[in-house]
Amino acid sequence: SLSVSSTKLIECSTNSFSPESVRLVDGAGLCSGRVEVKSNQSWASVCEADFDRQDAEVVCRDVGCGAPAALQGGLYGEGEGQTWDKEFQCKGNESLLLDCDTSDRENNTCLPGNAVGLTCSEPDDVRLVEGGSRCAGGVEWYDQGEWRIVGADWNKENVAAVVCRQLGCGSTVSVPPGNTTRGIGVFCSGSESSLRECSRSYYLRPGLTVICSGNNKIHKMAKSRWTLGGTSRSNNGSDAKW
Incomplete structure (x- = not known):
């Protein structure tokens, strides 16, 4: 018979994120919507001031979509839950949002209409x-x-x-x-x-x-317009900086 001579208790560290850490809601499909993250088993909207282009790249990758195409506060409503109280500090090359660093928000308030909305391009698969x-x-x-x-x-x-x-x-x-x-x-x-x-x-x-029936030889995203904070600009190289 098998005897166990000792028992080892292992304490694992936990993260406030769950495996399903981010989602896009109230958008037109799987690749657009209001950015929400999961904390303590509930979903929270993200304030526009706490989110930038590098964060958007990671979120789009995390949800299985293509590169970010538009980012604008209030675009997909405010949601009914709480507001995420951290600022994301993604480098842009992370595979999952839970891999990104976070820091305490500099300002404790997030004005109404500033819940960040994100549109990712469809994956080119x-x-x-x-x-x-x-x-x-x-x-x-x-x-x-x-x-x-x-x-x-x-x-x-x-x-x-x-x-x-x-x-x-x-x-x-x-x-x-x-x-x-x-x-x-x-x-x-x-x-x-x-x-x-x-x-x-x-x-x-x-x-x-x-x-x-189409014969377009240029990918449709080449003519997209990037949007940030209510302003838009053509995606023509150096002008498409966030």
């Missing part, structure tokens, strides 16, 4: 390759650190519709026969906003090729 434009070609999905071929068979028109929608490329023009390669099987109803909402299988299906 789908692309069309070797088709002559960003709106035509073989479908690839960024998964587990690498680009993988997407495959579909009987429901390929539904998958194609989702791909065109996600890329901002209009509607499907045609779904020509795929190449000889095979890829991850993806199954969509056709109404999803992105492939992330579809089901998938690692059983291989014929590689999917899609031609969408």
Whole structure:
């Protein structure tokens, strides 16, 4: 029989964050909304004065979205809970908000209308390759650190519709026969906003090729406008500083 000769008590340090430490609420989708953090099992809004571009980069990464596109106080309401009482000091390269340092807020008040609202870009996890434009070609999905071929068979028109929608490329023009390669099987109803909402299988299906009605060769985020504190400026390099 197994005998235990000693018992060791281990005291673990705890963080005021939970594993689900941040969320965006009351926005248009998963990638926009009022920034709230979890403290002592309740959610708290973040004051605009305690939040900057580096913090926004980490939050967008933490919630699984692309780079921050707009940051503005009061954009998505105030919320009904408390206000977070710390100032974030992220460097911008952290993977999770809970990895960032915090400090006590310099001012104890957060004026109404200053709960920070954040809009992140949709993650660029789908692309069309070797088709002559960003709106035509073989479908690839960024998964587990690498680009993988997407495959579909009987429901390929539904998958194609989702791909065109996600890329901002209009509607499907045609779904020509795929190449000889095979890829991850993806199954969509056709109404999803992105492939992330579809089901998938690692059983291989014929590689999917899609031609969408759009022919924009410039990514849509290149024409976005950055917004901070109610002012906006074009994202044209040096002018897009926060």
